[in-house]
Amino acid sequence: MLALLPECENVREAGDFVVELKSVSKRYGEVLAVAKVSLGVRRGELLCLLGPSGCGKTTTLRMVAGFVEPTSGTVSINGADMTHQPPYRRDTGMVFQSYALFPHMTVAENIAFGLENLKWPRDKREARVEEMLKLVELPHLAHRFPSQLSGGQQQRIALARALAMRPAVLLLDEPFSNLDALLRVRMREELREVVRTVNVTTLFVTHDQEEALTMSDRIVVMNAGHVEQVGTPGDIYEAPSTPFVARFIGWCSLLKGMVGPDGAFTSSAELRLTGNWSAGPSTAVIRPEHIKLSADSAAGSSHQARVLHAHYYGGATRLLLDLNGEHLTMQERFSFGSQPKPGDVVDITINTHEIRVIPADERP
Amino acid sequence: MRSDLVDHVMTVFGAVVRGLVYSMLALPAILVVASSFTSSDTMSFPPTGLSLRWYKKAFDSEVFMSALWTSTYVAVLVSIIALAIGFAAAFAINRFSFRGKMFLQGLAFSPLIVPAVVLGIGLLQLFAWLDLTQTIYPLLLGHLVLAIPYVVRTVLASLSLHDQMLEQAAMNLRATPVQVIRRITLPLILPGLLSAAIFAFVTSFGNVTVSAFLTYGGNVTLPVQIFTYVNTSYDPVAAAVSTLMIIVTLAVILTVERLIGAERLA
Ligand SMILES: Nc1ncnc2c1ncn2[C@@H]1O[C@H](COP(=O)(O)OP(=O)(O)OP(=O)(O)O)[C@@H](O)[C@H]1O
Ligand SMILES: [Mg+2]
Numbered sequence: 001m002l003a004l005l006p007e008c009e010n011v012r013e014a015g016d017f018v019v020e021l022k023s024v025s026k027r028y029g030e031v032l033a034v035a036k037v038s039l040g041v042r043r044g045e046l047l048c049l050l051g052p053s054g055c056g057k058t059t060t061l062r063m064v065a066g067f068v069e070p071t072s073g074t075v076s077i078n079g080a081d082m083t084h085q086p087p088y089r090r091d092t093g094m095v096f097q098s099y100a101l102f103p104h105m106t107v108a109e110n111i112a113f114g115l116e117n118l119k120w121p122r123d124k125r126e127a128r129v130e131e132m133l134k135l136v137e138l139p140h141l142a143h144r145f146p147s148q149l150s151g152g153q154q155q156r157i158a159l160a161r162a163l164a165m166r167p168a169v170l171l172l173d174e175p176f177s178n179l180d181a182l183l184r185v186r187m188r189e190e191l192r193e194v195v196r197t198v199n200v201t202t203l204f205v206t207h208d209q210e211e212a213l214t215m216s217d218r219i220v221v222m223n224a225g226h227v228e229q230v231g232t233p234g235d236i237y238e239a240p241s242t243p244f245v246a247r248f249i250g251w252c253s254l255l256k257g258m259v260g261p262d263g264a265f266t267s268s269a270e271l272r273l274t275g276n277w278s279a280g281p282s283t284a285v286i287r288p289e290h291i292k293l294s295a296d297s298a299a300g301s302s303h304q305a306r307v308l309h310a311h312y313y314g315g316a317t318r319l320l321l322d323l324n325g326e327h328l329t330m331q332e333r334f335s336f337g338s339q340p341k342p343g344d345v346v347d348i349t350i351n352t353h354e355i356r357v358i359p360a361d362e363r364p
Numbered sequence: 365m366r367s368d369l370v371d372h373v374m375t376v377f378g379a380v381v382r383g384l385v386y387s388m389l390a391l392p393a394i395l396v397v398a399s400s401f402t403s404s405d406t407m408s409f410p411p412t413g414l415s416l417r418w419y420k421k422a423f424d425s426e427v428f429m430s431a432l433w434t435s436t437y438v439a440v441l442v443s444i445i446a447l448a449i450g451f452a453a454a455f456a457i458n459r460f461s462f463r464g465k466m467f468l469q470g471l472a473f474s475p476l477i478v479p480a481v482v483l484g485i486g487l488l489q490l491f492a493w494l495d496l497t498q499t500i501y502p503l504l505l506g507h508l509v510l511a512i513p514y515v516v517r518t519v520l521a522s523l524s525l526h527d528q529m530l531e532q533a534a535m536n537l538r539a540t541p542v543q544v545i546r547r548i549t550l551p552l553i554l555p556g557l558l559s560a561a562i563f564a565f566v567t568s569f570g571n572v573t574v575s576a577f578l579t580y581g582g583n584v585t586l587p588v589q590i591f592t593y594v595n596t597s598y599d600p601v602a603a604a605v606s607t608l609m610i611i612v613t614l615a616v617i618l619t620v621e622r623l624i625g626a627e628r629l630a
Contacts, residue, residue: 065536067535086535087532087535087536088535088536088537088539088540092536093537094533094536096529096532098529100529100530100532100533101533102533102534103530103552104551104552113534113537113539113547114538117537117538117539117540117543118538161537165537165538
């Protein structure tokens with residue numbers, strides 16, 4: 001689209017970001033729904049906005065699509081400033097949570113709708129509709145109405161409709177939340193595959209960490225309107241940069257404490273973990289897999305802990321341990337009948353090489 | 365056992381009450397239709413003899429036929445204009461928050477509160493002052509004022525049930541606001557629009573109170589004509605003309621309902 005190139009400087013500056021938000025905020029009266037969010041979606045990647053309910057994911061996505069106008073900051077798509085452009089001038093394709101298929105149009109008419117507005121000639125339109133139906137593997141449904149489709153089928157048609165226009169960026173807002181658990185996992189894989197096939201840049205919103213971890217190239221973790229961390233799923237899980245991210249992604253125990261001049265961490269309940277961290281008030285993030293039962297209680301870094309709860313859930317058991325007043329969670333597979341009971345004392349080893357200690361002042 | 369009996373009595377009682385209410389509602393129409401086929405010279409029930417002579421007389425009557433034409437013509441025009449204005453008002457009230465929204469809403473509903481006689485006298489004075497009493501405009505405007513509140517209410521109801529996500533989806537698919545209204549909003553609220561049109565038509569077509577003030581020699585509406593006629597003579601031609609009115613009204617309603625049904629099937 002020609003409209004996308006009003007200022008050449010912008011294009012150069014944008015590098016290879018298809019979507020770029022610069023210090024974008026949105027205020028609804030007293031509520032600051034999005035607070036100075038800056039992020040870029042790289043060409044061809046699948047970027048996920050992840051965060052708890054009400055943290056501003058939908059608002060952020062809708063500012064990219066143009067349904068919400070930012071209170072401040074700029075939104076650019078393919079290097080062109082789109083901050084004040086209406087949705088129909090933006091090169092985005094959106095899949096709505098409720099799919100929003102037009103009930104008075106057939107599947108084929110739904111998919112052709114965007115192409116008609118873009119003034120594609122009829123023959124190209126028809127070919128494209130056929131191609132999209134093939135992509136989502138539903139060519140036999142072209143003449144059905146949306147009400148005659150299952151939830152999963154509607155979802156795929158909504159995806160086909162959004163992709164038909166070859167948008168610069170595909171936007172999805174919790175697209176799987178209306179599907180049952182099994183279908184959700186299947187659709188997740190399908191979406192990943194379709195997105196890879198057409199190689200479209202994608203911005204995806206979810207509050208489901210598993211969805212984010214399995215699908216994304218990169219994840220933006222949001223909390224109360226601001227960005228907590230941006231990184232690959234591995235970064236986010238293994239090296240959370242804030243206690244919030246650590247707690248939000250996966251299981252973990254957070255210990256507040258202090259790193260001394262020797263680099264060792266001492267929790268407020270006097271649990272000492274030796275390491276080489278930088279001194280100052282800190283939080284230690286201990287994941288269940290960082291704790292092992294030690295066979296030999298004489299081993300160096302081992303501790304004695306009392307079992308508070310034992311939850312068996314098929315295969316493994318999750319133990320809540322009390323260690324000098326600190327509560328830790330670990331996970332272990334026990335042979336049948338040998339599972340510890342609440343009150344038992346066990347010997348554990350904490351793998352201090354893998355745990356992460358976050359300085360308290362890392363975030364303002 | 366006891367409650368079964370009570371249930372049964374209540375059911376029968378309910379059916380009887382319903383039957384009574386329906387027949388009370390339909391009775392006047394039935395009486396009129398029945399007496400229009402009489403062969404005697406006065407309107408009476410039960411009719412004596414059976415003939416179509418009063419229909420022949422009605423069709424031959426210049427005054428009644430031109431009044432029927434005036435009524436139909438005015439009612440169709442009123443439906444179209446009321447629909448356009450009513451949709452615009454309802455859309456604005458439903459979608460936007462603006463200064464004076466409450467005022468517009470109140471204004472749209474106010475004719476429902478003002479007694480029709482007051483409205484008639486007021487409009488008569490207004491048009492006398494404007495020197496427009498010898499035109500069709502007083503009648504059109506009077507009926508529009510009566511019809512628009514019904515249209516606004518009906519369209520507002522369909523708009524509030526309408527899923528605005530669909531419009532956003534259309535806009536994301538590059539449809540401009542005008543295209544969105546034409547291709548998404550209007551088709552989806554069509555049933556509501558058509559029932560609004562029926563309301564407008566029936567309101568205009570059957571009105572006497574306001575019309576009585578606003579008609580002049582050249583364009584008397586049918587209800588006013590019947591009213592005047594019955595004041596002076598009591599022959600069954602009035603019944604025949606009234607039956608024609610019922611037929612036109614039913615025809616309009618049925619046609620529109622067919623349209624809705626057809627749209628739903630498509
Ligand atoms: N139109 C609006 N008017 C007022 N407040 C709003 C509006 N839209 C969103 N908010 C507020 O902004 C905040 C962020 O909302 P948003 O919908 O972006 O959250 P979310 O991260 O998508 O949450 P969820 O996971 O529940 O969908 C919330 O506190 C919400 O109440
Ligand atoms: Mg949301």
